[in-house]
Structure formats: structure tokens, C-alpha cells
Amino acid sequence: MKNNGPIETSCVHCNVRLNSVFNVLDEDQVKDLCIHKSCAVYKKGQYVFTENGLPAGLFCINSGKIKLTTTGYDGKEQILRLVKSGDIVGYRALLSNERYHCSAVTLEDASICIIDKKYFFDAIESSPKLMFEVVKKMSQDLKVAEDHIVSLSQKNVRERMAEALLFLKATYGFEEDNQTINVSLSREEIADYVGTSTESCIRLLSEFNNDKLISLKGKKISIVNLQKLIQTANIED
Amino acid sequence: MKNNGPIETSCVHCNVRLNSVFNVLDEDQVKDLCIHKSCAVYKKGQYVFTENGLPAGLFCINSGKIKLTTTGYDGKEQILRLVKSGDIVGYRALLSNERYHCSAVTLEDASICIIDKKYFFDAIESSPKLMFEVVKKMSQDLKVAEDHIVSLSQKNVRERMAEALLFLKATYGFEEDNQTINVSLSREEIADYVGTSTESCIRLLSEFNNDKLISLKGKKISIVNLQKLIQTANIED
DNA sequence: GGCATTATATGATATAAATCATATAATTTA
DNA sequence: TAAATTATATGATTTATATCATATAATGCC
Structure with a gap:
């Protein structure tokens, strides 16, 4: 461009x-x-x-x-x-x-x-x-x-990734469907916010997708299970 | 107390x-x-x-x-x-x-x-x-x-530790000897700033000490080789 | 001053996450 | 529209660093 x-x-x-x-x-x-x-x-x-x-x-x-x-x-x-x-x-x-x-x-x-x-x-x-x-x-x-x-000091990448998605939702809100986060970021950009590698970011989003916490459609991320995502964002051990 | x-x-x-x-x-x-x-x-x-x-x-x-x-x-x-x-x-x-x-x-x-x-x-x-x-x-x-x-996002613990020592020096300065950082923090407190475990903090300070970047006397840390410490704080690969 | 507690030190092990590698999908742009 | 580029995906491997364990040193306290 x-x-x-x-x-x-x-x-x-x-x-x-x-x-x-x-x-x-x-x-x-x-x-x-x-x-x-x-x-x-x-x-x-x-x-x-x-x-x-x-x-x-x-x-x-x-x-x-x-x-x-x-x-x-x-x-x-x-x-x-x-x-x-x-x-x-x-x-x-x-x-x-x-x-x-x-x-x-x-x-x-x-x-x-x-x-x-x-x-x-x-x-x-x-x-x-x-x-x-x-x-x-x-x-x-x-x-x-x-x-x-x-x-960044105290949470692991998985927790920070879940937290980042909640942060994106808090900042930009949902689209009309009430679950798709209203912003398009590349995986690399999300990684650059979370403080991880692009690969780890992609992998974790895939995992969250498989675990039905979120759903993915291109750059659009929808929060499917908010409760579980909140749990994932916190310490879970 | x-x-x-x-x-x-x-x-x-x-x-x-x-x-x-x-x-x-x-x-x-x-x-x-x-x-x-x-x-x-x-x-x-x-x-x-x-x-x-x-x-x-x-x-x-x-x-x-x-x-x-x-x-x-x-x-x-x-x-x-x-x-x-x-x-x-x-x-x-x-x-x-x-x-x-x-x-x-x-x-x-x-x-x-x-x-x-x-x-x-x-x-x-x-x-x-x-x-x-x-x-x-x-x-x-x-x-x-x-x-x-x-x-925190981009540096490893070793780099952050070196950076933290430089930060302490920048904040509190040296004592009269012109090389001892003018603040007393426990290893745990340093770890809590750097975003690492106490053990890793102790280990890295020991290493820096062995490598003659710093010298240790109780909680007092002296910067012996500033140039090398600055190098260590940056990406070195 | 001696006992208890806390801080520092260091080794051994486990593991999260980076890196390297390769494949496929999606965009650009020629 | 095809070729080229870039983004996403996922597997294999390596490595940094946390965790667990134990020892010693230093400090606080009765």
C-alpha cells in the first residue's frame, strides 16, 4: 500500500x-x-x-x-x-x-x-x-x-493472550453480532501487543478456537465463551 | 520490624x-x-x-x-x-x-x-x-x-537485569566511591522490578559478579565494568 | 548471645515458549 | 488472472528460565 x-x-x-x-x-x-x-x-x-x-x-x-x-x-x-x-x-x-x-x-x-x-x-x-x-x-x-x-512480568503468554482479547473487546467493543471484536489486527500486531512471537500468537489463537473460547474468521475474532476466556486470562493453577 | x-x-x-x-x-x-x-x-x-x-x-x-x-x-x-x-x-x-x-x-x-x-x-x-x-x-x-x-516484551531476563542495574544507577546514583549504587534492595525486590524469579535474579547477579561486570557486598552492588554492563543490557546476538 | 527466621546461593529438573522449518491460504500488484 | 508476496498455520527442536531442592549466610529477636 x-x-x-x-x-x-x-x-x-x-x-x-x-x-x-x-x-x-x-x-x-x-x-x-x-x-x-x-x-x-x-x-x-x-x-x-x-x-x-x-x-x-x-x-x-x-x-x-x-x-x-x-x-x-x-x-x-x-x-x-x-x-x-x-x-x-x-x-x-x-x-x-x-x-x-x-x-x-x-x-x-x-x-x-x-x-x-x-x-x-x-x-x-x-x-x-x-x-x-x-x-x-x-x-x-x-x-x-x-x-x-x-x-508482562507475572503472567504467561497464554494468560496475556486471553487478557489481550479482553482488552481489545474493552477498547473497541463488539460488532452488531455482539460477539465479534470490532477491530482487525494481524496476528503479528497482536503478538506485538502481547509481547510474544507471531507463531506463539497464532498457535494460542488456534488453541482458543479449538477450545471454543473464541472463533476465528480471517482477522476477525469473536468471543464465544467470555467466562472461560476471563478464567484463562487469570492464573489457573 | x-x-x-x-x-x-x-x-x-x-x-x-x-x-x-x-x-x-x-x-x-x-x-x-x-x-x-x-x-x-x-x-x-x-x-x-x-x-x-x-x-x-x-x-x-x-x-x-x-x-x-x-x-x-x-x-x-x-x-x-x-x-x-x-x-x-x-x-x-x-x-x-x-x-x-x-x-x-x-x-x-x-x-x-x-x-x-x-x-x-x-x-x-x-x-x-x-x-x-x-x-x-x-x-x-x-x-x-x-x-x-x-x-519486558522484547528483552530476556539477563538483558533486563543489566538494564535494571543501569536504571538503579540512573535513579539513585553512586555512593562516594563512584561505583556503588546508592540504594539497598533485596534480591527479591530486584526480581520484582525486573519481572523474574528471585532465584534467577540471584543467579544472574552472581554471574555478573563472576564476569566482573559488578561486585557484590551484601545488598550493595557496585558497577565495575559499565561498558560491558551496557552491552549486556542490549541485544548481544 | 544463642535461637529462629529470613535472605542468599547454587545445583538439578521440568517446561513454557522461542526458533527453525515447511506448507497452505490469502493478498497484492504486474 | 497469474505470479509474487505476505499472512496464517502447524510440526519439530532448542533454549531460557521457572521451579524444586538443599545448603549456608545473615539478620532479627527473646
Whole structure:
């Protein structure tokens, strides 16, 4: 797939309130914000920003799904966070005035706003409410990261795999059938999140499939036996 | 060791500016802050706060070292962060209005200030500078956590062990001899940080000792060959 | 100061999971 | 649409590391 960069579009229709952190703004503030943002449409697989880059603003996902990845040792990719529509991305480097320590890549076609850096700083300085919303977001991400550390330290691959599926479900929810996880990741990407090899990931998904915990249809994973999957995610010995 | 709780003392002498985030305050602000804080002396091994507890304020480490731990699966302890004097603790739960997701335990005798919750919120609302300092702190912790995730996902225990020693050195520095890491952790605690078994931790430290990367004297670890330790911390195949 | 407890050390064994290998299925793209 | 590439699948083998076991050293305690 060729990535020629996002297609910029005008931004009149996209409702920034979609993005949870901006819920706290009033009508006028939203109007003002809209003047200082622009929208872009990304194709699946495009980079929103890249590791070591300098932040130019805050990204708000209007639609689509994003993975935040970093290049580990030996060039191996690590998925650090998974982001859904309504979320903001790139706030960490922006707030701490650092370069990005990870890249953001679209997992599907996406519509993303970028809010001008200077304007964003003005907005959070003048609106403590907004600031607290962003802080809460970072706090949440820190908690999730530290939970992941415990999991990686103490659980085996099978448990982490079950946990990852539950995490995907919690993040992206189900499709209309109420059991298919609403995201398409390659086995390699799942492995890059779980911290295992692609082969082990494939093998475990096959096993879960055979054990009727899940069912597989291409990249689509359905949770067939949630109770047993939860059990598998915990220590079972 | 019996833990009877901290000994409260008056606070006139402790300089809150020690704590990096408060460097941005001016003379009057510091004076005001001092009215709203109190100091306490903790013995080694005491809890500053505990998992699931509700934050009553912000803790500032005047002296001493702290570990933030969480109880993982099967009751196994996970060390999430290591904190030194000058740092603040307990800000995450406080800012996001949540219960603590980890406990804070002193690694040695410590003097710790607690800043009243309400006052702290007033302070960060009225001083964007202070707010940004706290945000930078959280941002840093998030980065460290995500680096740890990559390490846990992609490195083997030997590499992580070498990395952990370098991390301890980076956090607490050397003693006067310029090679002994200035912190005393049990082998089990190191294992709980690295994400390995106590036996593997002991074995690897022994190996590093035999290979003249480090030298051991009780709980004190000296880095003898920094260059080789750095090599060991990275992928070497 | 001696006894009990806990921490450190090291060997032996078992096992989870990586790696290597090969096959088939599914996508790209020419 | 065929060829090429990439993703998924699964078997065989190796290896890192946990676990179990036992010994010694260090520390806390009455």
C-alpha cells in the first residue's frame, strides 16, 4: 500500500465534542477551537506522527482506529497503546515539550483533527477543566501501562493472550453480532501487543478456537465463551 | 520490624523547594504552601499509602527512597516505580480523583511532606507553571513505564537485569566511591522490578559478579565494568 | 548471645515458549 | 488472472528460565 500522506479537508462538519476531553468546553469555546483546528483523512496504514518527530499539535480521532507503536530492539515493533475514535493522540510529547517516543499509525481509514499547538496550550491554561480532562487521560494511560507491566512480568503468554482479547473487546467493543471484536489486527500486531512471537500468537489463537473460547474468521475474532476466556486470562493453577 | 506509622513533626525547617516540581514557585507561594503541609518521619519499610486507599494529599519526599508496588497475581509483588528524594508521590490518583492503584513503601528511613489535597488543587489551578511541572512528571513516568513495557516484551531476563542495574544507577546514583549504587534492595525486590524469579535474579547477579561486570557486598552492588554492563543490557546476538 | 527466621546461593529438573522449518491460504500488484 | 508476496498455520527442536531442592549466610529477636 502506498502512503501519500493524509488528505486535508475543510473541517466545518466534524464535531470536536466527539472527543471526550472537549466535552467540558462550552459552545463558544468549541466554536473558537474549531477555528484553530484542521481535519485530515488518513488511509489505513498511514503514519499520523512518527517516533522522534516534534509535535505540531494535538490529534483528535474523529473516526478510525490508531495504534501507538515504538521500535524496540532488533527493530521489533511494540504496540504501546490502542486508540479509538473520540480519543486524543500525541498529547504526551506535546505537554512535556518532547519529541514523540512512539509512532501513531492508522489501523483503518480515519478522520483526524489537528489542533494547533499554541492554541491548545492557551486553551488548557485558560480552562482548568480542560486541563484536568487531559491530565485524567494521561493518568488513565499511565495506569493502563502499569497494569500491562504487571501482566508482562507475572503472567504467561497464554494468560496475556486471553487478557489481550479482553482488552481489545474493552477498547473497541463488539460488532452488531455482539460477539465479534470490532477491530482487525494481524496476528503479528497482536503478538506485538502481547509481547510474544507471531507463531506463539497464532498457535494460542488456534488453541482458543479449538477450545471454543473464541472463533476465528480471517482477522476477525469473536468471543464465544467470555467466562472461560476471563478464567484463562487469570492464573489457573 | 514493627510499623507503627510515621512520626509527625513540625515542618518549619523542611524546604519544599527540594521537590523539583515546586522550583517554579516564588517566595510567597512557597511560604503559603508551607502553611498547608505537614512533615512526617517514616522508618524503613513503612507504608506511605496503600493500594485502594483514597488520596488525602500529595506526598513530597524530603529525604529517603520509596518504592511503588502493586500486588499482582498470586500475591506476587510488582515494583512499578522507584522514587528518590525531591520527587513527589501519589499525584496520579490525586489528580485523577481515583483510589491508589499501588502502595508506597519506604526503602529506608524517610522524611516526607504531605500537602493538603484541597490546597494542592488550588495551587495548580492558580499556577499553570506548577501544573505543567506536575504534568511533566506524569509524562515522564508514562514514558518510563512504556520503556519498561518494551523491555519486558522484547528483552530476556539477563538483558533486563543489566538494564535494571543501569536504571538503579540512573535513579539513585553512586555512593562516594563512584561505583556503588546508592540504594539497598533485596534480591527479591530486584526480581520484582525486573519481572523474574528471585532465584534467577540471584543467579544472574552472581554471574555478573563472576564476569566482573559488578561486585557484590551484601545488598550493595557496585558497577565495575559499565561498558560491558551496557552491552549486556542490549541485544548481544 | 544463642535461637529462629529470613535472605542468599547454587545445583538439578521440568517446561513454557522461542526458533527453525515447511506448507497452505490469502493478498497484492504486474 | 497469474505470479509474487505476505499472512496464517502447524510440526519439530532448542533454549531460557521457572521451579524444586538443599545448603549456608545473615539478620532479627527473646
